[in-house]
Amino acid sequence: MGEDEMSILDVSGLRKTFGSVTAVEDIGFTVEAGEVFTIIGPNGAGKTTTLEMIEGLQTPDRGQIAFGGRTWAKDAEAIKIMIGVQPQSSAMFDLLTVEENLELFATFYPKPRQSAEILEMINLTDHRSKRVKSLSGGQRQRLAIGLAMISDPEIIFLDEPTTGLDPQARRNIWEIILKLKSLGKTTILTTHYMEEAEKLSDRVCIVDQGRVVTLDSPAMLIDRLTKEREVRLSFTDGAEAAAEAERMAQSLSSVVRTDRDGADLKLWTEHPEDTLLDLFGFTKQRGFRVEQVAIRELSLEDVFIAYTGKEWRD
Numbered sequence: 001m002g003e004d005e006m007s008i009l010d011v012s013g014l015r016k017t018f019g020s021v022t023a024v025e026d027i028g029f030t031v032e033a034g035e036v037f038t039i040i041g042p043n044g045a046g047k048t049t050t051l052e053m054i055e056g057l058q059t060p061d062r063g064q065i066a067f068g069g070r071t072w073a074k075d076a077e078a079i080k081i082m083i084g085v086q087p088q089s090s091a092m093f094d095l096l097t098v099e100e101n102l103e104l105f106a107t108f109y110p111k112p113r114q115s116a117e118i119l120e121m122i123n124l125t126d127h128r129s130k131r132v133k134s135l136s137g138g139q140r141q142r143l144a145i146g147l148a149m150i151s152d153p154e155i156i157f158l159d160e161p162t163t164g165l166d167p168q169a170r171r172n173i174w175e176i177i178l179k180l181k182s183l184g185k186t187t188i189l190t191t192h193y194m195e196e197a198e199k200l201s202d203r204v205c206i207v208d209q210g211r212v213v214t215l216d217s218p219a220m221l222i223d224r225l226t227k228e229r230e231v232r233l234s235f236t237d238g239a240e241a242a243a244e245a246e247r248m249a250q251s252l253s254s255v256v257r258t259d260r261d262g263a264d265l266k267l268w269t270e271h272p273e274d275t276l277l278d279l280f281g282f283t284k285q286r287g288f289r290v291e292q293v294a295i296r297e298l299s300l301e302d303v304f305i306a307y308t309g310k311e312w313r314d
């Protein structure tokens with residue numbers, strides 16, 4: 001982030017205990033205006049508790065929360081206008097229509113957005129006269145996001161907005177998040193879907209056991225993870241050819257280790273291009289045919305596992 005970018009939210013030293021359970025040990029981060037900032041972590045890491053403290057729904061035992069200098073203790077009314085929180089499904093009125101829900105929520109705020117505008121944004125214009133109880137799961141979630149936007153907030157909090165939705169419904173939510181970004185809004189997101197975090201986020205904050213374990217852009221997190229890349233080759237000429245190639249690869253200084261299963265050879269290298277060039281020189285000279293070559297891409301999931309030691313829950 002450049003120095004001219006402005007932080008819209010500063011969180012430091014947050015702590016929250018419930019009896020003997022420490023939900024949040026020590027959490028701090030800064031969110032820049034206009035970014036999609038995503039908090040991910042294993043179950044029970046403290047994500048929801050952190051969001052709820054920031055949203056003013058829980059009081060921290062310790063720590064500071066400031067929205068461009070405004071604090072809950074001094075400026076609660078101003079903060080309530082600045083932020084939009086996606087309501088729980090139970091807070092929507094099932095017997096009212098989509099549009100009626102938006103109009104009702106609009107009465108809570110001094111300068112609400114037009115519901116027609118929100119309907120367009122959440123792609124529910126055609127369903128505006130449907131009662132909430134007859135909406136699909138994805139449509140309900142879109143309405144929940146619309147309700148969070150009715151006050152025209154600067155910051156929108158979305159706690160697992162796509163959990164339980166099918167892939168197409170999830171993509172529809174991604175589109176809305178990207179629209180919010182193009183409007184210059186700041187989104188603070190939690191998700192259990194790694195692909196989603198990787199695609200949407202400007203920065204990802206990985207939380208584990210109530211602490212921030214790492215925070216950066218998805219690309220930087222992946223880049224920092226390791227310099228080694230996994231290369232896979234499959235030999236048409238079978239196990240013998242693969243075994244010879246493995247011995248050759250082991251003699252290369254760029255290759256860190258190898259692993260072979262029959263005609264399939266995996267190797268880990270810091271310089272995939274150089275390694276492949278040397279290997280292909282060898283296979284050509286020996287007349288071995290290689291059926292498949294792949295350099296495995298690292299993903300945010302690899303980062304998650306490296307930092308938390310836990311498998312990703314989908």
Ligand SMILES: Nc1ncnc2c1ncn2[C@@H]1O[C@H](COP(=O)(O)OP(=O)(O)OP(=O)(O)O)[C@@H](O)[C@H]1O
Nearest residue numbers: 018021022023041042043044045046047048049050
């Ligand atoms: N009101 C509460 N009373 C007691 N314990 C709580 C309360 N809220 C949260 N906890 C505990 O605090 C820890 C962190 O919970 P939190 O819901 O913040 O985690 P999370 O990262 O959002 O988890 P998940 O991914 O499962 O939603 C958990 O051990 C949870 O059981």
